[in-house]
Amino acid sequence: MGLQPPKGAQQTGYDQMRYEEMLEQLHDLGNARRERLLAAEQGLPPILWVVLILGGVITVGFTYLFGLENTLVHLIIVGSLALVISMSLFTVAALDYPFKGDIHIHPTAYENDLERFRESKLSDL
Numbered sequence: 001m002g003l004q005p006p007k008g009a010q011q012t013g014y015d016q017m018r019y020e021e022m023l024e025q026l027h028d029l030g031n032a033r034r035e036r037l038l039a040a041e042q043g044l045p046p047i048l049w050v051v052l053i054l055g056g057v058i059t060v061g062f063t064y065l066f067g068l069e070n071t072l073v074h075l076i077i078v079g080s081l082a083l084v085i086s087m088s089l090f091t092v093a094a095l096d097y098p099f100k101g102d103i104h105i106h107p108t109a110y111e112n113d114l115e116r117f118r119e120s121k122l123s124d125l
Helices: 013-041 046-063 071-094 108-119
Strands: none
Touching: 046 071
16 A cells, blocks of 8 residues: 555565655655744734733732832832843744744855755756
8 A cells, every 4th residue: 555666666575665665754744844844933922912011011010019118119020020021031932933023044055055956966866
């Protein structure tokens, strides 16, 4: 059952088994590629954004419960915490779609690998 090797090729039981194993691996490779393409198009789920933003607001809100005698020091601490949280959220948003936007993964590494594969003898198989 399954696809047969090219006509004219002599085959043994071992060759047939290897051929079917290779087809299965190619099928798995194709499925993994489709899953990566789908994952690259999807961002973080909205519920995660709600949790991140609400968590940041609650964390900064808790700092107002700690009273300090020096108001300036308290404002600096609250401002610093709010800045760190907002920069973290900005970074998550910028990296949400890894193949789009200002901060993204360039295809150069993949193109180099593809070119090396084409130049190797493996591409003749």
